Amino acid sequence: IKDWNKLSADEKRLFARQAEVFAGFMEMTDFEVGRLMAAIEEIGEMDNTMVIFIAGDNGTSAEGGMVGMYNEMTYFNGVEEKVEDLLPLIDNWGLENTFPHMAAGWAVAFDAPFTWTKQVASDFGGTRNGLIIRYPEGITEKNGIRTQFSHAIDIAPTVLEAAGLPEPKVVNGVPQTPIEGTSMVYSFNNAKAAERHTIQYFEMFGNRAIYNNGWFARTIHRFPWVTDKLTPLETDVWDLYNVKDDFSLTNNLASKYPEKLAEMQSLFMAEAEKYHVLPIDDRTIERTNPELAGRPDLLGGRNSLMLYEGMEGMMENTFINTKNKSYSVTADIEVPEGGAKGVILTQGGRFGGWSVYLKEGKPEFTYNFLGLERYVISSPDVLPKGKSTVKLDFLYDGGGYGKGGKAVIYVDGNAVAEGRVEKTQPNIFSADETADVGLDNQTPVAEGIGYGPAETKFTGKINKVFIELE
Incomplete structure (x- = not known):
């Protein structure tokens, strides 16, 4: 990690913007926490409310590498972003069309006085965060400091003890693994209490x-x-x-x-x-990617999946794995009078994924490579009223991970469009975007078809969608 005074002018400009966006996020967080506290005060429950504030979920993230990232998913797919790639995007940094990370130098700086960062669980720079507990009815000392060792797993036992609730042994008939943390209530009114965790x-x-x-x-x-x-x-x-x-x-x-x-x-x-x-x-x-990691996934190695309208919100490791292989999507749909539009089947979102849909009544396929490049294959013809079978064949080039392939769109058995996808994502599309039938329920994979469930919802009828690995 280079010293600040050894950075180029372009690097300083880019990195300064990254820190400004982080500062803006911190300011927004502070404002929203204030709104929450004001709402509790407004209903007269401030003294009877325990507020537990943890300043962060771990150390500051250094996943941005030496120059930062416009899209976090590039890290998880082994794609390096460079300063010259990021400078043209600087005005969008932190907006809804970005999924950014700061350069690792900021992570190290912001984690002072500790040396390391997020992912380094063997250093306090990767794990230690400030903790504030406010509970007027249960804590007599104000503005006190506690030095006993505590851990994130202590939060649940603390809440249960303060509320006078037992640890649940069975939930909905399922025996529970015992909670492994230690309540911090013992330290609330005794700064010198012997450490329990x-x-x-x-x-x-x-x-x-x-x-x-x-x-x-x-x-x-x-x-x-x-x-x-x-x-x-x-x-x-x-x-x-x-x-x-x-x-x-x-x-x-x-x-x-x-x-x-x-x-x-x-x-x-x-x-x-x-x-x-x-x-x-x-x-x-x-x-x-379970397949690359060598572990089983929830589909148990099956090669096909039948889907129906209304099936949405399927996380990546609960959906069939299409990465690094050929596959087909076959949809039996009905187009009403006046035509149809919207998503048939999609996976991922703005920062990486693929989607089969109708745009202005025409079948279309988009492969979105990390939000950096979109490969779009479009049929020239509008689907007629009535039943149609729309099929997408993706023929993977092979020869390794993350390679390209050919996409072909068929309507009722006839090829109507084809094109190249030069790059694919080898490891992951998203940590939070999902696979959906009949809509794209978060950020859109494809451009020009709307945003969210209402705008991307399929306006015809989807009888079934069959996806199969070749």
Whole structure:
């Protein structure tokens, strides 16, 4: 990560915009939290309400790499964005047509006094956040500081104890795994209370650590911006810190207390086994695609799926996996008097995906490559009134991951349009966009067909849609 004074003028301009957008987001968050607090006060329940505010969900994200990203999904598909690609987009940074990340230099800076960032679960820069609990009826001391170790898994037990509710043992007939956290209520009115959450493992993508009674042992296995050519887990070097004397983990005591370090490493393995952390998998982007990761998915290896109108909101790992292979989509539809428009079947959204739909009554297919390029194949003819069978064949080139292919549109068995898709996404379309029949329920994959369920809804009738892997 280059120092600020070694950046080019273009880099400084781009990175400054990234930080400005982040500041705007922080300001908006502060404003919206204020609205929530004002609403609670307005109904007269402020004193009887416990507010738990955690400043962040982990460390600041360094997934943007050295220059940042316009679309986070490029990271998860191994596509590098460059300064010259991002500068023309600078005025849109942070708007609804972006899914941006700051350059990693900002993540490191904003995580001070800690060294590392999100994804590095073995450093407090990847995990430690400020916590504020406001509960006038339950906390007598005002503006007090608590130093006992606590973890995100302590939130639920804290709420249950404060509300006087038991931990649920069975929900809807299903026995529940015991909650693993520790209530923080014991510290509410006793700043010097003995710490109760005394042991905690951490692990993410091979970055792993263990906390125990003030001691912290850890290893930095990989950096967030490195996704391949990793060193073997067995060769990782571990550090040792005394957290009570060293808040920001700067004084490595491993060479001074080797026996303590060995004890902590053994303790990590015991906790990892107890809480099903093993086997440790240090892969990142491959894990988004069950087929590449080598794990089963919910479809159990089936090669086809019958879908019907009204089926929407299917997350990526609950839908048939079309990535890196040929497939076909066959839809039996009915067009009313005056024609039809809208989505037949779609997966993903503005930042990557594919969609089969009618535009101005004509069958069309869009493959949206990461929001960077769209490949559109269109039929020249409007569908007539009545029943039609619209089929999309995608013939994958093969020869590896993320390759292109040929798309052919058929109507009632006759080929009506074809074209090339030069690139496809090998790993993931989206972490939150879905597959939908009869509409595109979030951001649109295709351009010019509307936004959201109301505008993209199919105006004819969809009897069934059959999708099959070839």
